[in-house]
Amino acid sequence: MMFSYITILASVIPLSAAAAASANIKGLLQDRSNKWSANTTVYFPGDAEFSNETLRWNEYSAPTFAAVVRPGSEQDVQKVVKLSISNNISFLATGGRHGYGTQFGKLQNGLEIDMSAFDMVQVDKNSSMMTVGGAVHFGDIVDPLYAAGKEIQTGSATCVGLVGATxxxxxxxxxxxxxxILDALVSLRIVTAKGDIVTVSNSSHPDLFWAMRGAGTNFGVILSATYRVHDLTNGGQVMNADMIFPGTANVSFLDIVQSMQDKIPKELSLIASMAYNSTSKMSEIIANLVYVGPEDAGREAIKPFLDLKPTVHEISMLPWNQLNSKAAFGATALECEKGGQHSMFGVNVRNVSASTYVDVFEKLDDFWNSNPAAQGSSFSLEFFSNSAMEAVPDDATAYPWRDTKAYLMLQMTWSNASAAESANAVAEELRSELVKSSGYPYHSVYVSYAHGDEPLESKFGASKLPRLAAMKKEWDPDNVFAYGAALPMKYP
Ligand SMILES: Cc1cc2nc3c(=O)[nH]c(=O)nc-3n(C[C@H](O)[C@H](O)[C@H](O)COP(=O)(O)OP(=O)(O)OC[C@H]3O[C@@H](n4cnc5c(N)ncnc54)[C@H](O)[C@@H]3O)c2cc1C
Structure with missing residues (x-):
């Protein structure tokens, strides 16, 4: 089954009423009758803080802003949403600024609603609940949770917005x-497209709660989110194993991954990156394996990889709250650097195909050798047991890919803009190859890992789209929440 990819061109957006209104944005925001609370800040281009305020992880096809409002109260979030809508100003609410799809570039000269003042983390040990503000990062929650004897599933880089990812x-x-992470979500407190504050949960607007777990950037600005958390596993001690293999080990390495696809223990995760080492001038595989349990069981689980004799390996037991900052040789520090050029092409697979990935690796190796300015590009694989994810019924949430076994990512980057075209061209070709062996009937991708040009079905799943489109029409009929991965009002 084939659906069409979409060309994203910021320049095809005409100087619409929305863009014209943006020109007037400064006057509107500075109008004294707004009566912003003392904690609310407004920035404009030329202000000392503006560049830093708007700097995103990905500057490739990034949105641009004519102003930033950092609301200091819930009422000011309501006020800025209403003001934007009544004046036809296009806006984007931001949490960690790590969203990277090319669709963000469609927003030019808009308004950023920077939620970073919403940074509280509250853990209720007795009820095993955590409530966070709309801009809290993965790295902000681990210490308060650990101190309370609790843990939650998070992503791997400390700087990413928890709500944005959820x-x-x-x-x-x-x-x-x-x-x-969205399986841990209990409720959201949001400002809707009408400017109302609404609680969304299984008992309050359950249809919207269903839709927001998978297509959640379409319906509101999230003020806070409440999650169910878990007691620490293994007393909070986790085994971290970092390894480096030469690129020439790719066949054996990927064969092991393929052989584990139906039996990876639920305690084990693998995040591996196939990359070019500019010092050795050779390709290599950097693998991070984490086992949530005692070291002897962990060593047994990763034995096939150890038997491959990595050139470097470091194994240690860590407290859970240090895992994300230390795993993969402390890669998060580098991963979190803002302001880079990144063109990301994700693919979900329910069939791990070692031979395809070897082929992709080898083609990427050729690409690195002929394109020095794009040698920072990589091919990564995230591999987790899907048993807990599959235990949740498919129709419980809008998230469409509960049978995914691994998440693949071609992460293209360049130090010179002249390499961008060839980097994108090779990634498109390799993405098609990965899709063919994915085991899905059409390209399926975790929406936050999408490039931005994928058909709607790839990001939301064909079976979920009719209900999602109906929810979009009901809750955001004027499509004011349009710059994340946007839903249609009607499907098919
Ligand atoms: C280095 C890196 C590592 C990553 N690692 C992981 C990972 O391990 N696991 C994973 O699942 N994902 C991961 N991601 C993807 C990540 O989940 C998405 O990019 C996510 O959208 C980022 O959210 P953010 O708040 O940081 O970004 P933003 O750019 O601020 O927001 C992204 C989208 O979410 C919306 N949004 C964010 N906060 C709010 C809010 N309070 N109210 C309304 N809308 C909001 C924005 O409007 C936008 O549409 C990673 C991304 C990067 C760049």
């Missing part, structure tokens, strides 16, 4: 034990 799914190392 809205699309939320995948990561504890997924085998606890499922997607």
């Amino acid at each position: 809205l699309g799914g939320g995948i990561g190392r504890y997924q085998g034990l606890h499922g997607l």
Whole structure:
């Protein structure tokens, strides 16, 4: 089954009423009758803080802003949403600024609603609940949870917005034990497209709660989110194993991954990156394996990889709250650097195909050798047990890919803009190859890992789209929440 990819061109957006209104944005925001609360800040281009305020992880096809409002109260979020809508100003609410799809570039000269003042983390040990503000990062929650003897499934980089990740799914190392991050979600407090504050949960607007768990960037600004958390597994001690293999080990390495696809223990996760080492001038595989349990069981689980004799390996037991900052040789520090050029092409697979990945690796190796400016590009694989995710009925949430076994990502980057075209061209070709062996009838991708050009079905699943479109029409009929992965009003 084939659906068409979409060309994203910021320039095809005409100087619409929305863009014209943006020109007037400064006057509107500075109008004294707004009566912003003392904690609310407004920035414009030229202000010292503006560039830093708007800097995103990905500057490729990034949105641009004519102003930033950082609301300091819930009422000011309501006020800025209403003001934007009544004046036809296009806006984007931001949490961690790590969203990277090319669709963000469609927003030019808009308004950023920077939610970073919503940074509280409250853990209720007795009820095993955590409530966080709309801009809290993965890295902000681990210490308060650990201190309370609790854990939650998170993603791997400390700087990513927890709410931003939850809205699309939320995948990561504890997924085998606890499922997607959105499976932990209990309720959201949001400002809707009408400017109302609404609580969304299984008992309050359950249809909207269903839709927001998978397509959540379409319906509101999230003020806070409440999650169910878990007691610490293994007393909070987790085994972290970091390894490096030469690129020449790719066949054996990927064969092991394929052989584990139906039996990866729920406690084990693998995140591997196939990359070019600019010092050795050779390709290599950097693998991070995490086992949530005692070291002897962990060593047994990763034995096939150890038997491959990595050139470097470091194994240690860590407290859970240090895992994300230390795993993969501390890669999060580098991963979190903002302002880079990244063109990301994700593919979900329910069939792990070692031979395809070897072929992709080899083609990428040729690409690295002929394109020095794009040698920072990589091919990564995230592999978790899907048993906890599959234990949740498919119709319980809008998230469409509960049978996914691994998440593949071609992460293209360049130091010179002249390499962008060839990097994107090779990634498109390799993505098609990965899709063919994915085991899905059409390209399926975790919406937060999408490039931005995929058909709607690839991001939301054909079976979910009729209900999602109906929810979009009911809750956001004017499509004001349009710049994440946007839903249609009607499907088919
Ligand atoms: C380095 C890196 C590592 C990553 N690792 C993981 C991972 O391990 N697991 C995983 O699942 N994902 C991961 N992601 C993907 C990540 O989940 C998405 O990019 C996510 O959308 C980022 O959210 P954010 O708040 O940081 O970004 P933003 O750009 O601020 O927001 C992204 C989208 O979410 C919306 N949004 C964010 N906060 C709010 C809010 N309070 N109210 C309304 N809308 C909001 C925005 O409007 C936008 O549409 C990673 C991304 C990067 C760049």
